[in-house]
Amino acid sequence: MKLTNQELNILAILDENHNVSAKSIAMQLEMTEENVYTLIKKLEEEKIIVSYPTLIDWNKIEGKETIVAMIDVKVTPQRGVGFNEIAEQIYRYPEVRSLYLMSGTYDLSVTIEGKTMQEIALFVSNKLATIENVVSTTTHFMLKKYKHDGVIIDGNEDKDRRMVVSP
Amino acid sequence: MSIDYQQYLSKTAIGLEPSGIRKFFDLAATMDDVISLGVGEPDFITPWNIRELAIQALREGQTAYTANAGLLELRQEISNYLYKRFLVEYQPENQIIVTVGASQSLDLAFRAIINSGDEVLIIEPAFVSYAALVTMAGGVPIRVETSADNGFKVTPEQIEEVITHKTKAILLCSPNNPTGTSLNRDELTAIASVVEKHDLLVVSDEIYAELTYDQEFTSFAAIPNMYERTILVNGFSKGFAMTGWRLGFLAAPQELINVMVKIYQYTTMCAPTMLQMGAIEALRNSSEQVEKMRQNYWRRRNYIVQSLNQIGLECHTPGGAFYVFPSIKKSGLTSEEFAHGLLQQEKVAVVPGNAFGASGEGYIRCSYAASIEQIEIAMNRIARYMESLARTENAALEIAK
């Protein structure tokens, strides 16, 4: 789909901060607020803007620590049951945070979030591995998140190191 | 015995006016939680690929001097860049010097062309260093005042009015610091005819060339017949977000460059080697990131111009750089009073317009090299400040009655 410059500019702003007000977008792009609303609605309807997730670092909150695992899944698609059907069986589980079809040595990349390692291990052995057509799973526990969706976690580059006033 | 240092100091040096910005900086620096629209440098950090190349250069042990004019490889890239972006052709071997910031390019230019008493026209409001640089080179800065009525654009008539037999050069800066004013091709061409008629040189400070928003940037050297008369000054500070690297460059006709290289080899030798390596990467592989920053500034400019006008601080829409220059005359205060009050009352730092010359009185410089969120907060605070000024005025009127 081809987008107009205005639409691309709106996406650029939302990509940086989805909390920005329509009024601010309108002023930044010299548009009316109504026009901004209409275009955002359109982009949402076309699923170009899919959602506005908030990136939360749960591990900073006592009692809310989470463990993340990325699991490589190999499957053998059967006649009449393509990757999409198998993928659906997997992504229906609320524990699954993301699911991608991959090229290379395995087929599906599954991200799972849980409170403990046992919880994740149980999910893999009881639910994932038992799905028909799933041939093998390899579980990688995530040890530390440095960057997520383009955002550096705990980066220190946001700090303004400039003098307050300069020529 | 106490020493009277005044008698030892150079009269020229003592005579230099202290920078109006410095005074304001000293005040703002003592305060916490200031939101600053007073910063004359990008809020972006230098793109990573550029930093990485400089780090690699250090790792490799690139710690020796380079040629006086800079690494030939870098001059080659500068030559390509000037041709590709602005259609001006300079030979890397003998027409380009890599300097320690555009600041030093300006200094070299004036040292190379000024004889004692030569006059250089400076279009005000202007970058704070210009007059001092001319003075230190033994010249006499002649100020040409522009006004908000035509968006601070200098006209050929204004220039012609002050030209004397001592006039040697005009210093042009487009896009301008502090007004953001950009001169288009036609306006530059009109100035060029005066330059030619009076047989002058032009020192063209094009440091904000990358940050032009509404129309394409035109280099003064690209105006017909002006190539031979132009000393082109540019650098990495603003467009590439590399202020702290202190890297700029000069491009000019060979005979001028020869003299400047001679001065440079005695004063500086060369710009830092490992940083020059980073600059090569800046010119080779950063155009996308530069464009992204430009888009960002463009959006902020639109936002801040509308906000200021809504608050009642009238300003024109500047074509480039990252400054707006709104009028504060409505407040009834001087630029300095306004800026001090704003800093003290609302902790927003801006620069009083008179720091850039007498014609800047009645204005303030707001830099939008700050995030939209910061600008938004600053605008709310300025609005509140304006309301409080109006209230005090009303109260005073009541008492007078």
Ligand SMILES: Cc1ncc(COP(=O)(O)O)c(C=O)c1O
């Ligand atoms: C108009 C103008 N020229 C030159 C400079 C100096 O740039 P550099 O950092 O390259 O010395 C500045 C910096 O503020 C500027 O605004």
